[in-house]
Amino acid sequence: MAQLKDYQKIILSEISKMAKDKILPMAGTMDKEGKFNLDSAKLLGEMGLLQIFLPPEYGGLEEDQCLMFCLCIEEVAKACASSALTIIIQAVGSFPIIEAGSSEQKDTYFPRLASGKELVAYLVTEPHAGSDVAAIKTKSVRKGDNYLLSGRKCFATNGGVASISTVLCLTGEKELSFFVLDMNANGVFLGKEEDKLGFRASNTQEVILEDVLISEKNLLGKKGEGFVIAMKDFDMSRPGVAALSLGIAESSVEAAIEYACQRHTFGKPLIRHQAIEFMIADALTHIEAGRGLMIEAARTWDKKLKNTKLASMAKYFCSDAAMRITTDAVQILGGYGYCKDFHVERMFRDAKLTQIFEGANQIQRMVVGREALKERGFLL
Ligand SMILES: Cc1cc2nc3c(=O)[nH]c(=O)nc-3n(C[C@H](O)[C@H](O)[C@H](O)COP(=O)(O)OP(=O)(O)OC[C@H]3O[C@@H](n4cnc5c(N)ncnc54)[C@H](O)[C@@H]3O)c2cc1C
Known part of the structure; x- marks a missing residue:
């Protein structure tokens, strides 16, 4: 359906094999231990999955x-959603550098990102500002040629293991700007690590910034461009979250089909009971429809056309589908599905996050509604 070139099919089959052979066997233990796993991140870097959006000379x-x-995210998510999330956050965190970085900043950070060994955290959300990005309070105050950065960032994926971060903060009244920051800079402290329902092998970290001294050289793009960069970042990441959701949904429905063919109740295989067959039919239909939306959103981005509405449609359709499909998969497996x-x-617990992060699904519906009105000439 995605109409890939031969070399792209080869890349995907290698990623799929790596996910099945190397990541899947670790996934259950990683989830149980509830800790970020460096081995899995290392594999992603070696396979080029942390470098996709870099220029080709840097492994993109x-x-x-x-x-x-x-x-690629879809293939990895079938094995381990936490590992697939690292691919997404690496792209999201690197995007402000790729999109708005100066040639000097690119010369500094691209070789580090190209190594596939350094992780990037994306420090946007704050305790009182999640959906409402413009409400953030972290601020940078000018001090001569430098800035002092102070604030509290929460829910930073890989915040506790990343060496680089991109930080959104106020640089004036209602003026948001991005800075690139080394996580070992003086004044950067790790706060609480979240203990979560799902994505247990992903690090979710509070990061405290206390008078972090950064120079003009850390400013990404122009002052005041931060909000626009953050919104553009979403156009790339939301199809990725759709893919994450599809991977979770697909591996759950495949497990449900296999189980329903083997398990017998009332003298016949579960799959022969129409109520079960219909659940599976609905799951497969939603996956197929969601994949169509995801591919359209991604292809539109690749053509450098505006994909904001499609990206939000794909994100909420696929994540809502993943939640429903994983719930049904647990139901089909009965008591065993709960164990x-x-x-x-694991997939059922992981699915819930896909409806919440990178813009909760209520926000996606708002985006779709507003974009649809704009297209029709109704400006709000
Ligand atoms: C595991 C995890 C990883 C994350 N990783 C990162 C990361 O790497 N970097 C980062 O910056 N952030 C990250 N986040 C933050 C995430 O993006 C936010 O949690 C998300 O945007 C929602 O913000 P919030 O939690 O503050 O909820 P709120 O904004 O408080 O919203 C709460 C609920 O109200 C709904 N709501 C809010 N406003 C409206 C409205 N106007 N109309 C209708 N409904 C509304 C929302 O949809 C949501 O369901 C992560 C979160 C989690 C849980």
């Missing part, structure tokens, strides 16, 4: 970057 892809990003011996239990 030459074409169809967003499409390949999505298709950790089958990975549908």
Whole structure:
């Protein structure tokens, strides 16, 4: 359906094999231990999955970057959603440097990102500002040629293991700007690590910034461009979250089909009971429809066309589908679906986050509604 070139099919089959052979066997233990796993991140870097959006000379892809990003995430998410999230956050965190970095900043950070060994955190959300990005309070105050950065960032994926971060903060009244920051800079402290329902092998970290001294050289783009960069970042990341959701949904429905063919009740396999068959039919239909939306959103990004509405549609459609499909998969497996011996239990817990982060699904519906009105000439 994605109409890939031969070399792209080869890349995808290698990613799929790596996910099945190397990440899947670790996934259950990683989830149980509830800790970020460096081995899995290392594999992603070695396979080029943390470098996709960099220029080709730094290990990025030459074409169809967003499409390949999505298709690779989908393959990894079938094995381990926490690992797939690292691919997303690496892209999200690097985006302000790729999009707005000066040639000096690119010369500094691209070789580090190209190594696939350094992780980037994206420090935007704050305790009182999640959906409402413009309400953030972290601020940078000018001090001669430098800035002093202070504030509290929360829910930073990989914040506790990343060496680089991109930080959104106020640089004036209602003026938001991005800075690139080394996580070992003086004044950067790690706060609480979140203990979560799902994505247990992903690090989710509070990061406290106390008078962090940064120079003009850390400012990404122009002062005041931060909000626009953050919104553009969403256009790339939301198809990726759609892919994450599809990977979770697909591996759950496959487990449910396999189980329903083997398990017998009332003298016949579960799959022969129409109520079960219909759940599976609905799941497969939603996956197929969601994949169509995801591919369209990604291909539109790759053509450098505006994909904001499609990206939000794909994000909320696929994540809502993942929640419903994983719930049904647990139901089809009955009591066994509720136990950790089958990975549908992990996928069910992981699915919930896809409806919340990178813009909760209520916000996606607001975006779709507003974009649709704009297209029709109704300006709000
Ligand atoms: C595991 C995890 C990883 C994350 N990783 C990162 C990261 O790496 N970097 C980062 O910056 N952030 C990250 N986040 C933050 C995430 O993006 C936010 O949690 C998300 O945007 C929602 O913000 P919030 O939690 O403050 O909820 P709120 O904004 O308080 O919203 C609460 C609920 O109200 C709904 N709501 C809010 N406003 C409206 C409205 N106007 N109309 C209708 N409904 C509304 C929302 O949809 C949501 O359901 C992560 C979060 C989690 C849980």
